[in-house]
Amino acid sequence: MKTEEEVEDFILNGHKHYLRHITIDCAIIGYHDQQLKILLVKWKHLNGWGLPGGFIMNEETLNEAANRILMEKTSLSDLFLQQFYTFGDSFFRLSKKDWDKDQRLLIPIPEDNWLLERTISIGYYAVVDFEKVSISPDIFYDEYQWCDIQSIPELLFDHNEMVEKAIQTIRLQIYHQPIGYNLLSEKFTLPEIHVLYETILGKQLDRRNFPKKLMSLGILKKLDEQRSIGPHRSPFLYEFDKENYEKALMEGIALAF
Amino acid sequence: MKTEEEVEDFILNGHKHYLRHITIDCAIIGYHDQQLKILLVKWKHLNGWGLPGGFIMNEETLNEAANRILMEKTSLSDLFLQQFYTFGDSFFRLSKKDWDKDQRLLIPIPEDNWLLERTISIGYYAVVDFEKVSISPDIFYDEYQWCDIQSIPELLFDHNEMVEKAIQTIRLQIYHQPIGYNLLSEKFTLPEIHVLYETILGKQLDRRNFPKKLMSLGILKKLDEQRSIGPHRSPFLYEFDKENYEKALMEGIALAF
Structure with missing residues (x-):
């Protein structure tokens, strides 16, 4: 109009x-x-x-x-x-x-x-x-x-x-819908997705447990690729495994953060 | 009408x-x-x-x-x-x-x-x-x-x-709503809630892991009371902790079965 x-x-x-x-x-x-x-x-x-x-x-x-x-x-x-x-x-x-x-x-x-x-x-x-x-x-x-x-x-x-x-x-x-897709680059580091989830959930998530739990959901893929962000600092890159979201939903999988 | x-x-x-x-x-x-x-x-x-x-x-x-x-x-x-x-x-x-x-x-x-x-x-x-x-x-x-x-x-x-x-x-x-309330007696055994969850989810759940995971959600209370169902068989009774459902929901807690 x-x-x-x-x-x-x-x-x-x-x-x-x-x-x-x-x-x-x-x-x-x-x-x-x-x-x-x-x-x-x-x-x-x-x-x-x-x-x-x-x-x-x-x-x-x-x-x-x-x-x-x-x-x-x-x-x-x-x-x-x-x-x-x-x-x-x-x-x-x-x-x-x-x-x-x-x-x-x-x-x-x-x-x-x-x-x-x-x-x-x-x-x-x-x-x-x-x-x-x-x-x-x-x-x-x-x-x-x-x-x-x-x-x-x-x-x-x-x-x-x-x-x-x-x-x-x-x-x-956030555990079974691809909410992160449009918010991160196609390839991202664990600290980037960690901060995204902390911001959406409005609370701190354990730095060591978070990646483990997210990986066990099966919706992240670790790539054989690193990003250089400084001397001796080149974290691995990850991407979303889109197909697995549907699977995770269907299996009633969710995680305790 | x-x-x-x-x-x-x-x-x-x-x-x-x-x-x-x-x-x-x-x-x-x-x-x-x-x-x-x-x-x-x-x-x-x-x-x-x-x-x-x-x-x-x-x-x-x-x-x-x-x-x-x-x-x-x-x-x-x-x-x-x-x-x-x-x-x-x-x-x-x-x-x-x-x-x-x-x-x-x-x-x-x-x-x-x-x-x-x-x-x-x-x-x-x-x-x-x-x-x-x-x-x-x-x-x-x-x-x-x-x-x-x-x-x-x-x-x-x-x-x-x-x-x-x-x-x-x-x-x-099923992980964060009191769906079981009307389906089990007020006090129930672990095998009873195990069968309920298996039926609703339409799949088998690991017999040893299930109670552990359900307890870690914080929505079950173990009672200091047993039911005698036969010689040497008197499993402990449990009840739902209604107040904790809301808390579990708020904290985004869910579990991978």
């Missing part, structure tokens, strides 16, 4: 093209250099921060919808988006007053407009290197920020609950 | 009380004596088997809706129902022809009826001892059965996919 005419058409006629009552919201977790952040967007007419989200089209699968919504709202594409939970307990609704603050709609929003109904939201997450992506927000949003997950402000709707659940899910799935 | 008048009112006026487009379906997994089964119900006018499910009321939370639906459709109550995934890719819709097979509606179903729209379904699961519960199906269903998970027939809608995902989820969550 790029023009004001398109926004007006969405508000007045969107219910013909989108499913009522159901939205998708995206928790995009950013990692870089030992920092974990979350992508927040500022809603123009509500003057508050939240996650990028939108409605599902009549003829779209849920994954197609999640990818389209993220693309439209942030310009991010080709992410490994994973569904994590469906939220429907906040009963938050945008009121007629809230929508009427949006000056782009030249007539008042009708009382029975579809956007004033209760919505259930399906949460999707992805993890990206926030230094490597650029965001261009949709017409609905003023600004965006990568916010440190330690200092998330009060968000719109039930989005604080969503962020918390997304991070909890990533921490559980 | 018990009477035919209520069914007719649901079909014609349900959209005023329920959210369109969104249902909840329940995968009720039954365990008893080394068998794992799934509760299936037979839809009267479609002549096929599926999971019990229904629509969410306007003013209900998702958990309230899941519990009410399960109660109405099967008479099961007070289960530990957990949301596991939301399904929306099958595009299956009940057609006018399908609904018109339901002879209880004395007039043909209107072409634009809310029940003919695409639905997204939120899946919930629970695990019960199928010998300890009794089911009484709703007016929409003819019969029910506890079906062995090794021989599930072709189900209605996308319910085969739902059953598969539910079982996969239980196998992953």
